[in-house]
Amino acid sequence: MVEEGLAGAVRLKPQHGESFAARAGRALRRTLSSSAAHEVAELTRTAAVLQRPVTTGRQICVTSIRGGSGKSTVAALLGTTFAHYRQDPVLFLEADPALGSLPQRLGAQTLRWTTSEVADIVKPDMSLLDVTGYLVQLPNNAWLLPASQGQIGAMLDSQAYERAVVALRRYFGVMVIDCETLPAEVARVALAAAHGRILTTPATPEGIASTYAVLQWMQKLPRHVIAGTVVVLTALMPRPGLDLDEAAQQLRSTGVSVQVLPFDRHLAAGGPVHTELLAPPTRQAATRIAADVFNLSQQRH
Numbered sequence: 481m482v483e484e485g486l487a488g489a490v491r492l493k494p495q496h497g498e499s500f501a502a503r504a505g506r507a508l509r510r511t512l513s514s515s516a517a518h519e520v521a522e523l524t525r526t527a528a529v530l531q532r533p534v535t536t537g538r539q540i541c542v543t544s545i546r547g548g549s550g551k552s553t554v555a556a557l558l559g560t561t562f563a564h565y566r567q568d569p570v571l572f573l574e575a576d577p578a579l580g581s582l583p584q585r586l587g588a589q590t591l592r593w594t595t596s597e598v599a600d601i602v603k604p605d606m607s608l609l610d611v612t613g614y615l616v617q618l619p620n621n622a623w624l625l626p627a628s629q630g631q632i633g634a635m636l637d638s639q640a641y642e643r644a645v646v647a648l649r650r651y652f653g654v655m656v657i658d659c660e661t662l663p664a665e666v667a668r669v670a671l672a673a674a675h676g677r678i679l680t681t682p683a684t685p686e687g688i689a690s691t692y693a694v695l696q697w698m699q700k701l702p703r704h705v706i707a708g709t710v711v712v713l714t715a716l717m718p719r720p721g722l723d724l725d726e727a728a729q730q731l732r733s734t735g736v737s738v739q740v741l742p743f744d745r746h747l748a749a750g751g752p753v754h755t756e757l758l759a760p761p762t763r764q765a766a767t768r769i770a771a772d773v774f775n776l777s778q779q780r781h
Contacts, residue, residue, distance in 0.1 A: 495745055496757050519764070529771040530565040537649045538777045541674035543659040543667045545694050549680040549687065550714035552576075552658055554741065554769070556585040556753050557762075558678065559656035561770040563622035564755075568653030569608065572618070573644070574627040575670055576660040577636045583626050587752035588616050595627045596640040602647035611651050623652075638669040645673070654774070662694065672701070676777030677709040678769070683720040683740070687713075688727045695734040707781035709736045710773045715743040737776065739769045 542555040555572065563570040574582045575595060583591060593601070593614045602611055615623040625648070627636055649655060657674065659667040671677055681691040691711060698706045711731050713724060720743075728738040744762040747753065755763065 494751065494754050494757055495749060496759070522764075523767070526767050526771045527565055529775050530562065530767075531567075532774070532778065534568075534653055534778070537652050538654050538676065538774065539645065539649065539657060539670075539674045540654060540676045540678065540773055540777060541657045541659055541667075541670045542678040542680065543662055543671060544680045545662050545690050546682075546687075547661060549682050550712070550741065550747075551661070551680045552580060552582045552585050553747055553753070554678060554680050554712050554714070555582055555656050555658040557741075557766040558770050558773070559622060559654075560586075560620075560753065560755060561766050562654045562656065562774070563618070563620035565770075566653055567621075569612075569651065570620075570622045571615070571648060571652040571655045572622065572624045573648070573655055573657045574625065575636060575641055575657055575666050577627040578660060580627055580658060580660075582658045583616070583624060584751065585753050586618055586624055588618070588624055588626070591616060591626050593625070594636075595625050595644050596636045598625060599640045599644035599647065602644075604647075608651050611648065636666060638665050641666050641669060642673070645670075672705060674777075675708065676773040677705070678712055678773055679709055679736075680712045680714055683713040683715045683722065683724060683727070685722055688722070688731070692731060692734070695731065695736060699734060704781040706735045708773075708776045708779070710769060710776065711736050711738045712741055712769055713738065714741045716748075718743045737772055739765065739772060741765050741769070 540558065542551055542558065544551040559570055559572045572582060572586065573595060574580050598614050601614060612623055615625050618624055657670055659670045661667060679691065679694070681687040695706065698709065713727065724740055728740070731738050742761050742765060744759050746757045747762065
């Protein structure tokens with residue numbers, strides 16, 4: 481995954497999502513209040529949503545309108561959450577061949593086959609065991625199919641993407657698809673065909689304005705597209721310089737659901753995501769995002 485000569489330069493010690501002082505303060509507040517019981521009740525409700533059975537595999541598409549919005553990070557958090565709560569297999573499918581960061585975020589050590597290659601390999605008579613032989617195994621019954629092997633020039637067109645999804649969807653209860661940014665062709669195809677959609681955007685004035693314009697365009701598409709979309713505002717700093725509640729209200733006026741992923745030091749540092757190092761608000765937000773989009777993916781709009 482990383483060139484041998486660069487391994488030393490990019491190696492880092494993962495840090496906790498919150499400072500020690502913040503963690504100590506949180507622990508004290510939990511001791512002196514009833515927030516712990518409330519958190520347990522909310523987690524129980526959310527877990528019930530995430531564990532609902534499905535008759536056909538759900539396709540959850542994650543995309544954005546610009547790089548640096550946390551798209552692959554949200555895809556990694558989303559799929560990891562599904563894999564933790566569900567019993568059926570979960571697939572991370574990367575549809576961003578431009579050196580996407582999803583494999584690094586998931587801590588993949590090696591890559592073999594790519595999305596475009598598997599599109600012509602998987603046959604209807606194959607078993608799950610046959611299929612997973614072409615995938616990268618991850619913890620908790622999860623699997624990864626990358627779009628490239630870390631080299632510039634990998635190609636993935638909409639036809640190959642559609643063949644790959646059709647071939648693989650019957651083997652997995654949930655497929656989290658990390659797409660290239662809009663308005664690229666594969667992203668538009670994935671957006672239209674998915675059961676649920678995540679649109680990530682940085683929690684900045686520019687990000688909000690651009691996303692609002694995209695949502696206005698999506699309103700002209702069939703209603704199920706925008707009705708099954710969750711916008712995730714990703715905080716790039718501890719204190720975003722805008723009113724998140726007002727921004728979320730403006731975006732919700734277009735018909736989408738809106739969630740906020742708070743700033744987290746562990747995520748901001750890059751590299752593999754270690755869920756045990758995430759700040760509690762980040763873990764809670766990831767679970768809410770997963771439950772929200774999964775619930776929308778099962779509704780008729």
